[in-house]
Amino acid sequence: MSVTPSESTISSLARKRVEELLGEGKRLDGRELTQCREFEVETDLIGTAEGSAQVKLGKTIVLVGIKAGTGEPFPDTPDQGVLTVNAELVPIASPNFETGPPREGAIELARVVDRSLRESKIVDLEKLCLVPGKAVYVIFVDIYVLNHDGNLIDASVLAALSALMKTKLPKYTAKKDGTVTRKSGHSELKIQNMPISLTTGKIGESLLFDPSLEEEEIMDSRITMTFDSEGNVRAMQKGGHGVFTTEELKTLVSTAGEKTSEIRDRLKELIK
Amino acid sequence: MSKKNEVSFFDGKGLRNDGRRLDELRPIELEVGVLDNASGSALIRQGGNRILVGVFGPREIHPKHLALPNRATLRCRYHMAPFSVEDRKHPAPSRRETEISKVIREALEPVVFTEYYPRTTIDVYIEVLEANGGTRCSGITAASLALADAGVPMRDLVVACASGKVGGKIVLDLNDFEDKYGEADMPVAILPHLDRVLLLQMDGNLTPKEFHEALDLAIEGSKRIYEMQKKALRDSYPIPDEPQEEEVVEVEK
Numbered sequence: 001m002s003v004t005p006s007e008s009t010i011s012s013l014a015r016k017r018v019e020e021l022l023g024e025g026k027r028l029d030g031r032e033l034t035q036c037r038e039f040e041v042e043t044d045l046i047g048t049a050e051g052s053a054q055v056k057l058g059k060t061i062v063l064v065g066i067k068a069g070t071g072e073p074f075p076d077t078p079d080q081g082v083l084t085v086n087a088e089l090v091p092i093a094s095p096n097f098e099t100g101p102p103r104e105g106a107i108e109l110a111r112v113v114d115r116s117l118r119e120s121k122i123v124d125l126e127k128l129c130l131v132p133g134k135a136v137y138v139i140f141v142d143i144y145v146l147n148h149d150g151n152l153i154d155a156s157v158l159a160a161l162s163a164l165m166k167t168k169l170p171k172y173t174a175k176k177d178g179t180v181t182r183k184s185g186h187s188e189l190k191i192q193n194m195p196i197s198l199t200t201g202k203i204g205e206s207l208l209f210d211p212s213l214e215e216e217e218i219m220d221s222r223i224t225m226t227f228d229s230e231g232n233v234r235a236m237q238k239g240g241h242g243v244f245t246t247e248e249l250k251t252l253v254s255t256a257g258e259k260t261s262e263i264r265d266r267l268k269e270l271i272k
Numbered sequence: 273m274s275k276k277n278e279v280s281f282f283d284g285k286g287l288r289n290d291g292r293r294l295d296e297l298r299p300i301e302l303e304v305g306v307l308d309n310a311s312g313s314a315l316i317r318q319g320g321n322r323i324l325v326g327v328f329g330p331r332e333i334h335p336k337h338l339a340l341p342n343r344a345t346l347r348c349r350y351h352m353a354p355f356s357v358e359d360r361k362h363p364a365p366s367r368r369e370t371e372i373s374k375v376i377r378e379a380l381e382p383v384v385f386t387e388y389y390p391r392t393t394i395d396v397y398i399e400v401l402e403a404n405g406g407t408r409c410s411g412i413t414a415a416s417l418a419l420a421d422a423g424v425p426m427r428d429l430v431v432a433c434a435s436g437k438v439g440g441k442i443v444l445d446l447n448d449f450e451d452k453y454g455e456a457d458m459p460v461a462i463l464p465h466l467d468r469v470l471l472l473q474m475d476g477n478l479t480p481k482e483f484h485e486a487l488d489l490a491i492e493g494s495k496r497i498y499e500m501q502k503k504a505l506r507d508s509y510p511i512p513d514e515p516q517e518e519e520v521v522e523v524e525k
Binding site for chain 1: 463
């Protein structure tokens with residue numbers, strides 16, 4: 001069951017100050033409304049994973065590890081590999097994260113990242129089939145949030161994409177009955193698309209790209225839009241207890257689209 | 273996803289697989305006040321969807337630490353019956369249901385005057401009995417009727433409808449087949465009077481221009497459902513006829 005979360009008194013006090021600043025077109029950290037925080041990417045830092053990447057978006061840190069192996073396909077897609085996304089909001093990342101099974105926040109994060117990757121057809125799942133109906137590649141994308149300073153969705157999409165770009169699949173020989181044996185060597189995982197998401201927060205009437213944690217705590221709502229390499233929308237998710245006007249959404253679909261192509265170019269520079 | 277050439281979405285006349293035009297809704301039936309024990313309730317049938325919603329409250333909240341000092345807590349559960357889909361659904365809440373419960377709660381939050389009932393809860397239970405695509409939208413449409421039936425003060429009714437893209441065309445109110453094999457699905461919930469978007473999700477592939485078109489279509493379709501919601505409420509709470517002037521009967525002495 002989904003329950004209204006409680007709001008801290010501090011955040012309702014902070015809201016006044018933030019709204020005053022926004023009235024002058026300014027943000028707490030000095031950014032422009034449509035300015036995202038700088039990000040850094042490090043790849044291949046987990047030796048035991050088939051692919052990994054850590055993204056720092058401002059002070060937000062997200063680590064993604066890819067584990068790839070073999071398993072049975074889903075019965076309704078016998079000739080496709082399996083791609084699974086999970087997110088863990090580990091307690092080291094924020095005083096507000098607790099131990100235990102994923103709550104709705106972590107589930108929503110994983111599912112929005114999953115849709116961004118899946119709908120943009122980031123990998124050709126049919127190429128990950130070993131024996132139709134019997135054995136396919138199974139790829140786990142595990143999102144590990146290490147420091148929460150806002151906008152986990154965009155940081156996670158960037159980290160997941162970076163990790164998949166660096167993933168090396170172990171090679172297998174497969175028999176017709178579905179038994180697989182590990183061969184030596186690895187092959188590159190082919191990435192066909194580079195989905196980039198952009199989350200916009202709304203505070204009062206102001207729309208701000210890439211909200212920080214301070215802004216997230218007081219914002220009314222957010223909208224995440226994921227764009228593919230061609231600039232088309234592949235996934236969207238509105239969150240929060242506020243509303244958007246249709247004009248805001250229609251404008252955002254162009255401005256956010258442009259911004260994601262800048263982010264994509266920057267990521268290409270960072271990962272070669 | 274199946275290969276494009278394996279499925280066809282339109283017949284020779286350009287009608288959809290269930291005989292609808294591109295901008296046509298599935299047949300909708302709405303009924304209010306269908307559960308005795310709930311504070312408010314509603315039933316929606318929309319094409320092959322059949323969903324019951326019960327609202328309880330405002331009432332005392334348990335556990336008490338969930339109580340909010342300045343407003344009512346809103347709790348929402350979207351749940352599918354095990355028999356509501358082709359392959360039995362395990363009754364435990366899935367990750368999909370957890371996410372949908374969250375986005376539905378967030379769609380209802382801005383509409384309810386929760387500030388009138390501090391320290392209480394308003395519980396919204398959405399039970400999908402039969403599913404054939406677009407159940408979160410049907411659920412929201414029924415949930416707002418159930419809230420109204422419970423007498424919970426609201427800024428407006430909430431109404432939801434999906435649009436999307438199938439076989440290269442922008443269509444309204446996708447059924448399960450179109451959702452599964454089509455190119456894009458986009459559920460939208462709005463405040464019909466104020467033109468505000470309360471819920472927006474999308475998966476698939478749309479150009480920015482197609483997004484504009486799909487958003488306008490979803491809003492237009494929602495407004496048609498809004499008229500049906502109002503009628504369902506009026507039918508449930510009929511305005512008594514104007515009292516007739518009493519005829520004076522002369523009594524013979």
